[in-house]
Amino acid sequence: MRYLLMIAVDESASTQTPEEDGEQMAPEYAAFAKEMAERGVLLGGERLRLTSDATTVKVRNGEVLATDGPFAETKEQLAGYFVVDCKDLDEAIEVAAKIPGAQHGSVEVRPIWEM
Amino acid sequence: MTAQVEAAVADAFHAEWGRVVATLVRLTGDWDLAEECAQDAFATALERWPGDGIPRRPGAWLTTVARNRAVDRARRAKLGASKEREVAVGASGEREPGDPVADELNDEEVPDDRLRLMFTCCHPALSFEAQVALTLRTLAGMTTAEIARAFLVPEATMAQRLVRAKRKIRHAGIPFAVPPAHQLVERTAAVLAVLYLLFNEGYSASTGADLVRRGLTTEAIRLGRILCTLMPDEPEALGLLALMLFHDARSAARVDGAGDLVVLSEQDRSLFDAAAIAEGHERLAAALRLRRPGPFQVQAAIAACHVGAADETDWAEIAALYDRLYDMSPSAVIALNRAVAVSMAEGPDAGLALIELIAPDGLPDYHLLPAARGDMLWRLGRRTEAAEAYRAARDLAGTDAERRYLERRCRDVSL
Numbered sequence: 001m002r003y004l005l006m007i008a009v010d011e012s013a014s015t016q017t018p019e020e021d022g023e024q025m026a027p028e029y030a031a032f033a034k035e036m037a038e039r040g041v042l043l044g045g046e047r048l049r050l051t052s053d054a055t056t057v058k059v060r061n062g063e064v065l066a067t068d069g070p071f072a073e074t075k076e077q078l079a080g081y082f083v084v085d086c087k088d089l090d091e092a093i094e095v096a097a098k099i100p101g102a103q104h105g106s107v108e109v110r111p112i113w114e115m
Numbered sequence: 116m117t118a119q120v121e122a123a124v125a126d127a128f129h130a131e132w133g134r135v136v137a138t139l140v141r142l143t144g145d146w147d148l149a150e151e152c153a154q155d156a157f158a159t160a161l162e163r164w165p166g167d168g169i170p171r172r173p174g175a176w177l178t179t180v181a182r183n184r185a186v187d188r189a190r191r192a193k194l195g196a197s198k199e200r201e202v203a204v205g206a207s208g209e210r211e212p213g214d215p216v217a218d219e220l221n222d223e224e225v226p227d228d229r230l231r232l233m234f235t236c237c238h239p240a241l242s243f244e245a246q247v248a249l250t251l252r253t254l255a256g257m258t259t260a261e262i263a264r265a266f267l268v269p270e271a272t273m274a275q276r277l278v279r280a281k282r283k284i285r286h287a288g289i290p291f292a293v294p295p296a297h298q299l300v301e302r303t304a305a306v307l308a309v310l311y312l313l314f315n316e317g318y319s320a321s322t323g324a325d326l327v328r329r330g331l332t333t334e335a336i337r338l339g340r341i342l343c344t345l346m347p348d349e350p351e352a353l354g355l356l357a358l359m360l361f362h363d364a365r366s367a368a369r370v371d372g373a374g375d376l377v378v379l380s381e382q383d384r385s386l387f388d389a390a391a392i393a394e395g396h397e398r399l400a401a402a403l404r405l406r407r408p409g410p411f412q413v414q415a416a417i418a419a420c421h422v423g424a425a426d427e428t429d430w431a432e433i434a435a436l437y438d439r440l441y442d443m444s445p446s447a448v449i450a451l452n453r454a455v456a457v458s459m460a461e462g463p464d465a466g467l468a469l470i471e472l473i474a475p476d477g478l479p480d481y482h483l484l485p486a487a488r489g490d491m492l493w494r495l496g497r498r499t500e501a502a503e504a505y506r507a508a509r510d511l512a513g514t515d516a517e518r519r520y521l522e523r524r525c526r527d528v529s530l
Contacts, residue, residue, distance in 0.1 A: 001288040088290035089240055090298070111287050 002043065002085050002112040003092040008076035009105030011050055018050060028100040036084065041095060045082030076105055083112070120164045127173040128157055129337065132256035135177050137228035140235075140253075140291055143185050146281045150253065152188070156181035229254065230345040231291050233338075237306040238289050245280035246309050252277055254341075255334040265316065265328050306342065307355050307411065310335050314359045318366070319514070332363055343398065353402035354412030360395035361418035364388040376520040380425050392422050413440045430459035447477035455487050463494040482511035486521060493528045501528045 014021050029047075036042035051070040058065050070077065079101060086092040089109070096107040135156060139149035156177045170176035236249040247266075251257040257265070263273035283289065294302040317331030339356040346352050368382035377383075399415045417436045420429055437453035450473050458466020470488050478484045489504030502525050509521035 003288075086288075088288045088292075089238075090290050090292075090294065092288070093240070109287075 001088065001092075002083060002114070003089075004110045004112055005045075005082045005084060005092070005096050005099065006078055006108040006110065007080045007082075007099055007101040007105060008074075008108065009079045009101055010075060011052075011077050011079070013104070022047065025100055032098055032100060035098070036082075036095060041084045041086055041091070043083040043085055045080065047080040048078060051077045079105065117165060120161070120169065123164065123169045123173070124157060124160050127160065127177060128256060131174040131177050132157075133229050133232065133254040133338075133341070134174055134227060135181050136253050136256075137232035138178050138226075139181050139185060140232060141228045142182060143189075144291070146253070146284065148185060148188065149181075152181040152184040153177075153256075155184045227345065228291075229341060230293050233306050233342065233345075234293050234302055235284065235289060235291050237302070237309050238284075239302070239305055240287060240289055241280050241283060243309075243312075245276055245283075246305070247312060248273060248276050249280050250309050250338070251313070251331075251334065254338060257334070261330075265331055303346070303349060303351065307351055310339055310342070311355060311359075311411075313338070314362070318362060332359070332366070335359055336363060348405060350402040350405040350407045351409040351411045353398045353405075354409060354415045357395045357399035357402065357415035358411055358418050360391045360398065361415060361422050364391035364395065364422055370516060374516060375523075376516045378520075379421060382425070384424060387422060395419065395422070408439075408443075410440060410443045413443065428459075430456050434460050447473050448481070451478065451481075451484055451487060455490075458487075458491050458494075463491040467491045467495070480511055482508045482513070482517065482521070484508075485511070486524075489524065489528070498528050 016024070033042060033045070054068075054070045056067050056069060056071045082095075082099065084092060084095055086095060089111075092109050096102060096109050099107050101107065132153060135153040136149050139152050140146055143149055143152075159180050160173070160177060164170075232254060233250070236253060237246045241249070244266075248262055251262045251265075252259065259274050259277060260270050263270040266273070293299075313331045314335035317329050317333070317335065336356070336359050339352070339359055342352045343349075343356050364387050365379075365382060367388070368384070368386035369377060371377055395415070396419065399412065399419060402412050402415070413436055417433055417440070420433050420436070434453060434456035437449060437456055441449045441453060451470065454466045454469035454473070457469055467488070470484070470491065473484065485504045486508035489501045489508060492498075492501035492504055505521050505525040505528065509518055509525060512518045512521055
């Protein structure tokens, strides 16, 4: 089964710049990605820019409305994601728990709606 | 003959329902289908057993009928040859391809899938409420209406809860499996928590007020026994079963003829269920032999101290056990119980000193705290304060029987 693992962290919690955060976390994320790729579960994943760089788009009555910011103000923000292919939810939970961001943020495990 | 068959079917229902459903879930991967086919199998038993006689192994008979029904349904639903084959050989992927289910049913022992079912029902990805409802529906065979009544919610709400839970199992890929060794401790704790909640829900319901609620204690003990059979090396499962048995043994003595609460020290020991107490001691001894202590075992040891003669209760031992329990899982309720035990072992002033450490912030809405305080104050001769404490306890109490008891205490100490 495929799952989307969404990593949510509190953007305001870090005392460093996002670049410094990234540099600091890079080795851990590289190790995680390598392990999961070798296991054959990793299908993809990316780190995302901060929500201050987000733009929300909707179309109403044929008009494109673009606004600054994410679609919802929440305590934790989506910071990155992985797409994995796992045997079942237990394996997906085990993989999610190994994401470095799970140590300080949280990871939402969502099954992908297979068409 | 008919009455005898009905009794046999009822026995088989209690003994085999969960087992039939569990096997059907494994074979078909479809929880609704599994329940429907199990239901059909029991209906068929009612029709056939009067003429054919009660089968030697009712469980295997019922499982075979339910399995055949699943195959029939798959055929009738025109799901196509591949799906039908899937049902016939099992869809869980755990079986060798081509390994026919019929062979398995011809074996002397039908494998017991109930442990997988328990762990799946109590999977942490499901809400606690859903875990409880699923366990009662699929393992205990209670109807949605009965479960709704037991938890005091509308039937439609409970039906929705069950539908959502089963949908999540399917959509999120919750496995029908016993968890691997590294998750077993946590996941077992989740199963035990569900059983203990069932027991407490039933135990806290006043006798006679609602038989469905009282029935939850019976189901919890029944499921506890099954769990102990399936996990004989799990000391906390044995500890929980012993704990439930010790509590349940006292149920007839807990309320008097008028439905009023009788406190432990005044309970009539001759009303205690000796068989339940004997089994409790046996289970606790088996747990302790495994030498892996845990909170349920300690609580069972405490409960064991309370089923003996009232004047022989070893309060110092109980206080020491509460100390151990507090070390394992510190909570204000345990601290309160420890204070009560200390007040019995060393005197009311020692207990009161410990209670003052919890109150008032520790347990603001817990009626047993002011009730215990009232008792200690009364024993110290501080009657006005005792009456005040009992009044506060009465205002917080949750059941009528408790309110009446506390009202009575309030009057008695004011005399």
